[in-house]
Amino acid sequence: MTASKQSITELYELIKDRQTQPIPGSYTDYLFTKGLDKILKKVGEESTEVIVAAKNPDDAAFILEVADLTYHVLVLMVERGITLDQIEAELASREGKMSRLKERSSINKY
Numbered sequence: 001m002t003a004s005k006q007s008i009t010e011l012y013e014l015i016k017d018r019q020t021q022p023i024p025g026s027y028t029d030y031l032f033t034k035g036l037d038k039i040l041k042k043v044g045e046e047s048t049e050v051i052v053a054a055k056n057p058d059d060a061a062f063i064l065e066v067a068d069l070t071y072h073v074l075v076l077m078v079e080r081g082i083t084l085d086q087i088e089a090e091l092a093s094r095e096g097k098m099s100r101l102k103e104r105s106s107i108n109k110y
C-alpha cells in the first residue's frame with residue numbers, strides 16, 4: 001500500500017480557500033483571524049522546533065516539525081499574498097546565478 005500524499009501546491013490552494021471561504025473552527029481560519037503577528041509567532045516557534053528536532057536522531061519527529069513549519073510558512077505566504085510561483089521563479093533565477101558564481105570561483109582558484 002502506498003502512503004497518501006498532499007502536495008505543497010494542494011496545501012497552498014487549500015489554505016488560500018480557507019482565507020477566501022473561512023470555515024469556522026478551522027485552525028487555518030483561526031490563524032487568518034488572529035492576523036500577521038500571530039502567524040509570525042507560529043513561524044518562529046515552529047522554526048525553533050525544527051532546529052531542536054534536527055539535533056535528534058528521531059527522523060519521524062523531525063519530519064513532523066518540518067511539516068508543521070511548511071504549513072505555517074504557506075499560511076504566511078497566503079497572508080502576504082505571495083504565490084508558490086513567485087518562490088519558484090526566485091529559485092529558478094538562482095540556478096543560473098549560482099552555477100555562474102561557482103564557475104567564477106573555480107576559475108579564480110587557478
Ligand SMILES: N=c1c2ncn([C@@H]3O[C@H](COP(=O)(O)OP(=O)(O)OP(=O)(O)O)[C@@H](O)[C@H]3O)c2ncn1[C@@H]1O[C@H](COP(=O)(O)O)[C@@H](O)[C@H]1O
Pocket residue numbers: 011014015018023026027028029042067068071
Ligand atoms: N497541515 C496542517 C497543519 N499543520 C499543523 N497544523 C496545526 O498547527 C497547530 C500547531 O500546534 P501547536 O501546538 O503549535 O499550536 P496550538 O497550541 O494548537 O495553537 P496556538 O494556540 O499555539 O496557535 C495544530 O493545531 C495543528 O493542527 C495544521 N493545521 C492544518 N493543516 C492543513 O491545512 C489544511 C486546512 O485545514 P484546517 O485548518 O483544518 O482548515 C488541511 O489540509 C490541514 O491538513
